[in-house]
Amino acid sequence: MGHIVNTEREYRLLQQRLDKNITGAPYSPVFMQILKLLFAPAEAAIARQISLRPVPVAKLAGKTGIDKAELQEHIHTMAIKGLVFDWQHKGTDYVVLAPVVIGFFEFVFMRAREDLDMAALAKLFEEYMLKDDRFARDVFRESTQLGRALVREESLPDGDYSEVLDWEKATHIITAAPAIGLSLCACRHKATHLNKACAAPLRSCLTFGHGAQMLISKGMAEPVGAGEALRILADCKQAGLMQIADNVQNSVGFMCNCCSCCCGMLQAIRTFSIQTAVITSSWLAHIDTQRCNGCGLCVKACPVEAITLAASDSPNRLQAVCEQELCLGCGVCRLACKRGGIRMVKRAQQVMVPETxxxxxxxxxxxxxxxxxxxxxxxxxxxxxxxxxxxxxxxxxxxxxxxxxxxxxxxxxxxxxxxxxxxxxxx
Known part of the structure; x- marks a missing residue:
C-alpha cells in the first residue's frame, strides 16, 4: 500500500514541477492520467527532480542518488518518448524537463508510433485542453506568447513588400535555416485518433536549427532541404492554412501550418475567446466595399472568425466586415477573395517581437x-x-x-x- 501511495506522490510532484514552467500545467485528474501513460513510475520519480533549465546529468545523478549510467538509460528512454531534452555539449551530458507545450504534447504526436496508447492519449489531451479553459488560460495568459502570425508575402501590395522584415517572411525563415526538420502536425495527428481530423496536409510541421537537429536525432522529424520545405509551405497555403511561427526575431525555431479546426492556438481563440493566444502580424485586412459582393469566401477562409457578413447600403446585398481587434493579419482572406476586395494594410503600431x-x-x-x-x-x-x-x-x-x-x-x-x-x- 505504501508503494502505491509513494507512486501517486511522485506523479503529483511531477505535476507540480511541470506547473512551475512558464506555460504551466494545472492539476486535473485527467492530466494525472496523461502523466501515468507517458511516465513509468521510476521515470516520474526522476523527472520531477529535473530542472526547468539545463542541468548536467552527473549533477542530477548526485541529486537523485542513482548511478549515472543507470540514470542515463532512463533519460534516453524519456528523450525518445519526447518527455525530456538531452544533449551533449563540450563532453558534458545535459538534460532538461520538457514542458507540456511547446513540449511533450507536440513531441508525442509529431510522429506515428506504437510504443504509446495514442488513442487514449488523444482523448485525454483533448479533454484536458478543451473541456474547460484552465489549461488554455495558463498557457496563453498575458501578452507575450509562444507563436506569432506570419503575413502571406504574396498577399501584400507590391509597394509595401519591402517593408516586411526578414523574420516576418516565411520564405526567409526557411531559406536561412541551417537545418530543417519535417514532422506530422501534432494537432491534426491527435485529431486523427479522435476521428475528426480535417483534410489538410498532415506532414506540415517545420522546425529549424538546433531544435530540428534534436528532433531529427530522436526520430521525431525527418531532415528536408529548403526546396522541399518551400514546396510544403506552398501546398499548405493552397489548402488555406495560416502560418504561425516561433515568436522571436532571431533563430526562429518552428513554423506551423495551422487549420482553425485542429490547431490548439487557434482553438484557444475560437473556443475560449483568448484573443491574444497568437501574436498578430504587423498587417491588417481591409475590405474594399466597392469590390466586395458579399460572397462569403473570406468569412470561410478566416481562421479566427474575424470577418462576418453584414447588411450593406445596397438593398438585398451583404457586405464583408473585418473586426480589426480580432484580425491576426495572416492574409489568408486576401487570397481567398476572387474579386480583389481585400487588401492588407500596415497596422498603426509595429508589433513588438522578442529578439531571442x-x-x-x-x-x-x-x-x-x-x-x-x-x-x-x-x-x-x-x-x-x-x-x-x-x-x-x-x-x-x-x-x-x-x-x-x-x-x-x-x-x-x-x-x-x-x-x-x-x-x-x-x-
Missing amino acids: TFDRMVSMAIERGKLSNFLFDDPSRLSHRALGRVASILERSAPVKALMATKPIRSTFLAAAAAKARQYTDR
Missing part, C-alpha cells in the same frame, strides 16, 4: 509571475551575461511588471546566499 528565445521566455515569466522559477532553479549557474540580459528586459518592462519580477528575484538571491553561508558554517 531567452528574451521571450523572460518576458513571459515576468508577466506570469514565474521569473524566479525559470531563472533560479540553480542560482549559482546563472551567468553575468544572462543577468545582464534579464536586467535589460526589466528596464523595458512596464514599472508594475518590473516590480513584480524584482521581488521574487531578490528573495531567491537571499535564499541562495543563506544556503551558501550555511554550507561554509557546517564545515
